[in-house]
Amino acid sequence: MSAPTTVQWLRGACVRVGAGSGRLAAHYAARLLAFGRRRYEGIAAWVNRSSGAWWLAKLALLFFLAGRLRLILFAVAERVYARVESGAWGWLLWTVAVLWVIGAYRAGAEDWKPKQLAGSAPDADEDQEPAAESEPDEAQEPGEELPAGPPLPALPDLRRALLRIGTPHAHITALADDLSTTPERVREALAKWDVPVEPVRMKGRPSSSTGVKGGPAVHPALAPRAEDVAVVAAGGAANNSNNNAFETVPDGENPHRTHVLWKDTA
Structure with missing residues (x-):
């Protein structure tokens, strides 16, 4: 050429x-x-x-x-x-x-490149391949969202909380404090088990508030079970004051068993 x-x-x-x-x-x-x-x-x-x-x-x-x-x-x-x-x-x-x-x-050269403007430097990872997306948690099913906030209290937890509180009626705030959760989560759990919620007066509290009725009118789902009483007794005796809606009595023949006796709170 x-x-x-x-x-x-x-x-x-x-x-x-x-x-x-x-x-x-x-x-x-x-x-x-x-x-x-x-x-x-x-x-x-x-x-x-x-x-x-x-x-x-x-x-x-x-x-x-x-x-x-x-x-x-x-x-x-x-x-x-x-x-x-x-x-x-x-x-x-x-x-x-x-x-x-x-x-x-x-x-005018074909390989000419302008000087990089200040503040517009490309990211260090711009030329690198994008990082692989984090793999979903194996314990989480596809499309399943993790619950926000504290976990929903289970029905046995609600029964044991009523045993520990030991009053005829229990405010939702008292149940939430006992379960170390929020009143909103307690409301959701009660609604899940169709437990009626209404204004009640809890002994030891100056005013009435939204809660669950106890005593003989307790909802069947919240009635104490023998296993619940055993758990409460093992972790610490329930509040057996004169205000209790029920009390636990040890079995004379088998010391490992207890009986729940309803008390007349009238």
Whole structure:
């Protein structure tokens, strides 16, 4: 392949300078916009750190500085234009033109890449493959959502809580405290087992509140079972005060067994 002639080289150089000029113009415009955006965000953050009179004072200061800066820029531009028009700074035009042509010729290359703008560096992991999505918990079935908040109390837990509280009626807040859960979760558990909830007066509390009726009117689902009494007795005796709706009595023949006796709370 023969070497290009001078005319061909000049024609290719002109095309390359033209393409590079467009690239440089876009590059410097983007840098100017990025610089202005950073300055604006910094100034806005500085102003918004204050409020009231201080906020107004900062805003007035910015308007004053903007007015002074405009006058300074106009004065400098007018001075530069006058010097260039008079021919005193003709060398400045030639220097800028030569530097621009050199830069445009370099930017016109096919492998040219603009300098990375400050604050727009690509993430370190941009070229890396995306990390594999975390595998779902094996204990969780597909499409099953984990319950939010404390777990729902089970029916045996509710019966044992009533045994430990040991009053004819129990407020929902008292049951929640005994079960180390929230009143909302206790309400959900009671609704699940169709246990009626109504305002009741719990002995030892100054006022009535929403709760569960106890004593002989206790819901069948909440009636104590022998295994519940055994668990409560093993973990600590229930509150067998005079206010109890029932009490546990040990079996005379088998000390490991207990009996539940309802008490007349009238």
